[in-house]
Amino acid sequence: MDQAYLLQFAGSLAAVALLAAAAFWARIPRPTQPLTDSAARAFIEDELPDQVLERVWIDAAGDTAVGKAGDMGVVLFRVGDSYAVRTAPWAQVKAARCAKAVAVIRFDDPACPMAAFQLAEAKAPFA
Amino acid sequence: MIDLPFDPIRAAIPLFVLAVLLEIGVARAGRSKVVYEGRDAATSLVMGLGNTLQSALMLGLIVASMLFVHSHALFDIPLGAWWAWVVVFFLDDLIFYGVHRISHERRIWWASHVNHHSSQHFNLTTALRQPWTGLIVGTWTPWLLLIWIGFPPEMIIVQNGVSLVYQFWIHTEAIGTMPRWFEAVFNTPSHHRVHHARNPRYLDANYAGILIIWDRLFGTFIAERADDPCRYGIVRNLGGFNILRVAFHEWIAIFQDIARAPRHAVGYLFGPPGWSPDGSRETSATIKAKWRARTEREERPAQAA
Numbered sequence: 001m002d003q004a005y006l007l008q009f010a011g012s013l014a015a016v017a018l019l020a021a022a023a024f025w026a027r028i029p030r031p032t033q034p035l036t037d038s039a040a041r042a043f044i045e046d047e048l049p050d051q052v053l054e055r056v057w058i059d060a061a062g063d064t065a066v067g068k069a070g071d072m073g074v075v076l077f078r079v080g081d082s083y084a085v086r087t088a089p090w091a092q093v094k095a096a097r098c099a100k101a102v103a104v105i106r107f108d109d110p111a112c113p114m115a116a117f118q119l120a121e122a123k124a125p126f127a
Numbered sequence: 128m129i130d131l132p133f134d135p136i137r138a139a140i141p142l143f144v145l146a147v148l149l150e151i152g153v154a155r156a157g158r159s160k161v162v163y164e165g166r167d168a169a170t171s172l173v174m175g176l177g178n179t180l181q182s183a184l185m186l187g188l189i190v191a192s193m194l195f196v197h198s199h200a201l202f203d204i205p206l207g208a209w210w211a212w213v214v215v216f217f218l219d220d221l222i223f224y225g226v227h228r229i230s231h232e233r234r235i236w237w238a239s240h241v242n243h244h245s246s247q248h249f250n251l252t253t254a255l256r257q258p259w260t261g262l263i264v265g266t267w268t269p270w271l272l273l274i275w276i277g278f279p280p281e282m283i284i285v286q287n288g289v290s291l292v293y294q295f296w297i298h299t300e301a302i303g304t305m306p307r308w309f310e311a312v313f314n315t316p317s318h319h320r321v322h323h324a325r326n327p328r329y330l331d332a333n334y335a336g337i338l339i340i341w342d343r344l345f346g347t348f349i350a351e352r353a354d355d356p357c358r359y360g361i362v363r364n365l366g367g368f369n370i371l372r373v374a375f376h377e378w379i380a381i382f383q384d385i386a387r388a389p390r391h392a393v394g395y396l397f398g399p400p401g402w403s404p405d406g407s408r409e410t411s412a413t414i415k416a417k418w419r420a421r422t423e424r425e426e427r428p429a430q431a432a
Binding site for chain 2: 005008009011012013015016018019020022023024026027028029030049050077079080081082083084085086107109110111112113114115
């Protein structure tokens with residue numbers, strides 16, 4: 001790589017740092033409220049209209065919701081100021097590993113390997 | 128080597144920076160509905176930076192291919208021929224439409240292009256969220272056809288740059304709609320919001336680069352609707368901002384699928400995104416079909432009443 005390219009790359013790197021700093025400084029994310037039962041249901045219904053939820057659990061932080069739809073589990077969780085949704089067999093969701101008041105739900109998906117569910121008390125979640 | 132008479136991308140970089148700062152400033156002043164999430168914007172910007180590295184690494188191969196093909200060209204079209212610039216403007220844009228469409232409709236190319244769509248935001252940094260593997264999967268090769276016809280490589284590179292620079296400003300929610308005649312002919316923020324939307328109604332639409340006429344001609348045009356606001360991102364959004372996951376998640380998924388069922392490798396590579404041998408996954412077509420059926424079911428009782 002020649003010197004001109006390295007200079008140009010260094011300039012681009014500086015520009016990226018400046019713009020990222022401006023984006024963090026501006027604090028203009030999408031307004032998001034902690035999840036409630038009805039908000040989580042509405043969101044999941046919009047994302048996965050075929051799933052009929054029997055029950056929904058909201059985590060202590062209001063960032064993650066877990067729904068049971070027959071043999072399937074539906075997990076809605078916060079990503080920045082937005083949300084992502086994944087499904088997994090209910091048995092897999094229920095088997096979430098719990099440590100330090102957090103249940104970690106694993107998915108077989110390279111785009112989203114896990115979601116965290118904050119527990120309010122030290123007992124098995126989704127019972 | 129190829130000496131460009133003018134490098135539109137290099138010339139536009141300061142404008143890109145100023146435009147992003149302006150968009151952030153206007154949004155912070157409460158004068159537009161644009162939203163920025165710091166980590167999302169940083170991810171987009173780093174993806175853009177990585178894309179320039181990819182270009183640098185592939186540059187030698189691309190230039191050598193262009194020069195080789197040009198040495199076997201059918202005609203010798205001079206760089207200074209004004210009519211050639213007009214023709215190349217349309218042909219370049221048509222090729223962009225085709226490459227862009229296949230990048231959405233076939234998984235091997237979607238694995239690269241998905242990077243550009245994985246933000247749940249639609250602002251000017253989204254324009255810079257460029258793939259790291261696009262050149263590796265050969266998205267540049269169709270332009271060799273123009274060089275084989277006889278258009279100079281310099282002309283193709285400049286026009287490609289013009290197209291890329293044009294497509295920067297259409298990644299914004301700060302602009303509603305342009306005048307009607309402009310919306311009819313050119314790609315605009317409104318048309319491109321639809322392209323980035325994940326609402327079932329809007330999937331796989333508006334592939335245009337500069338001219339929206341190709342979508343209107345080939346039946347892929349969908350207009351933005353006030354009663355169905357665009358929700359951005361991909362059908363199953365990413366679970367975080369890990370840059371390597373953003374860049375390579377779909378490639379990893381393809382390799383996992385092929386490792387599990389090697390005899391379906393062709394389907395997993397060249398089928399539409401979401402294709403599976405047993406049809407258990409959803410493609411854009413099945414998502415749209417289900418949405419249409421649902422909408423018709425909901426509209427029927429309303430009409431009966």
